[in-house]
Amino acid sequence: xxxxxxxxxxxxxxxxxxxxxLVFKGGSxxxxxxxxxxxxxxxxxxxxxxxxxxxxxxxxxxLILKMILDESDKTQPSMREIIESLKSLEPHIxxxxxxxxxxxxxxxxxxxxxxxxxxxxxxxxxxxxxxxxNLEKS
Numbered sequence: 001x002x003x004x005x006x007x008x009x010x011x012x013x014x015x016x017x018x019x020x021x022l023v024f025k026g027g028s029x030x031x032x033x034x035x036x037x038x039x040x041x042x043x044x045x046x047x048x049x050x051x052x053x054x055x056x057x058x059x060x061x062x063l064i065l066k067m068i069l070d071e072s073d074k075t076q077p078s079m080r081e082i083i084e085s086l087k088s089l090e091p092h093i094x095x096x097x098x099x100x101x102x103x104x105x106x107x108x109x110x111x112x113x114x115x116x117x118x119x120x121x122x123x124x125x126x127x128x129x130x131x132x133x134n135l136e137k138s
Contacts, residue, residue: 009046009055010132013039017125020118029118030109034096036121037089040128044086047132059093062086078131085124092121 020035045055048064056064062083069079096109 003049006046006049009042009049013042013046013129013132016042017122017129020122020125024118024122027115028110029115030096030113032118033092033113033121034109036118036125037092037096040086040089040125041093043125043129043132044082047082047135050136059090062090078135082128082131085128089121089124089128 016035016039020032020039023035024032041055041059041061044061044065048055048061051068053064053068055061065079065083065086069076069083096113099106099108100112101107102112
């Protein structure tokens, strides 16, 4: 990965993904979604840092990657896949942490996130990590 900062982002992403897998097994689906989204964000922060830019402070690395996407670059399909995965995960970095109003109810995230949500988030985060590591090698 190059810089110490990029390496640390990637290590953090790997730790968060492992933690997401553990809490998934325990049935904590909201926490799994949050950790999966955070893992993807940290993995892409590593990539952005390696490219000499600063990651988003507003949990929107997808926008930064979209701005630097080079249509003529051979890595373009991987970058597009990363961006699409991030766009689906980024809202959960905040949504999965705070109570959510549903009509007149005010519910904790644990009442709203289902197993299928956690499975999707885990799968997406795993894929982002693989793609980021592959781009690092190219």
